[in-house]
Amino acid sequence: MTDPSARTDGGRSRRGFMSDAALAGAGALALSATSGVAAGNDGSSDVDSSPSDVEVLNYALALEHLEAAYYNDFLAEYTESEVERSAVAEYFARPTLQYSTYQQIQDVRDHEEAHVDALRQTITDLGGTPVEPAAYEFSYGSIAEFVAIADRLEAVGVSAYAGAAPLIDS
Numbered sequence: 001m002t003d004p005s006a007r008t009d010g011g012r013s014r015r016g017f018m019s020d021a022a023l024a025g026a027g028a029l030a031l032s033a034t035s036g037v038a039a040g041n042d043g044s045s046d047v048d049s050s051p052s053d054v055e056v057l058n059y060a061l062a063l064e065h066l067e068a069a070y071y072n073d074f075l076a077e078y079t080e081s082e083v084e085r086s087a088v089a090e091y092f093a094r095p096t097l098q099y100s101t102y103q104q105i106q107d108v109r110d111h112e113e114a115h116v117d118a119l120r121q122t123i124t125d126l127g128g129t130p131v132e133p134a135a136y137e138f139s140y141g142s143i144a145e146f147v148a149i150a151d152r153l154e155a156v157g158v159s160a161y162a163g164a165a166p167l168i169d170s
Contacts, residue, residue: 063157070153080100
């Protein structure tokens with residue numbers, strides 16, 4: 001398991017890291033899903049097989065649903081007291097931050113939910129039907145595992161957004 005206290009962010013704050021990480025999530029799904037669409041083109045048709053803006057945004061929405069559910073699940077599982085007594089919170093407290101670790105996780109969750117709302121509205125405005133959230137089952141066994149998985153999930157998302165952004169036409 002990755003050491004959740006290993007600082008690999010160049011000394012940025014926990015808030016900055018988690019905020020950047022939250023933006024990453026939707027990209028992974030969008031990238032993997034759109035590459036599957038492109039791979040389905042056998043070259044036998046002149047029809048453009050590129051995904052539509054609504055399709056790309058729905059892939060992003062699916063990942064944002066996943067991320068929002070991931071943070072909601074964690075916040076339902078662990079109390080603020082449990083989080084603040086953890087080794088992860090102790091690490092993040094150096095240097096002292098304005099908000100607690102638990103509050104930072106709530107903030108990231110709120111951002112994920114705002115991303116869901118914005119994507120749903122955009123898809124609807126474009127005449128599309130937003131995808132609904134799936135059923136999720138998360139298997140972290142500790143606060144440290146939650147942070148390690150969140151780190152990976154968010155990193156994949158950043159890559160996916162970077163890969164999918166050029167597919168948006170308007």
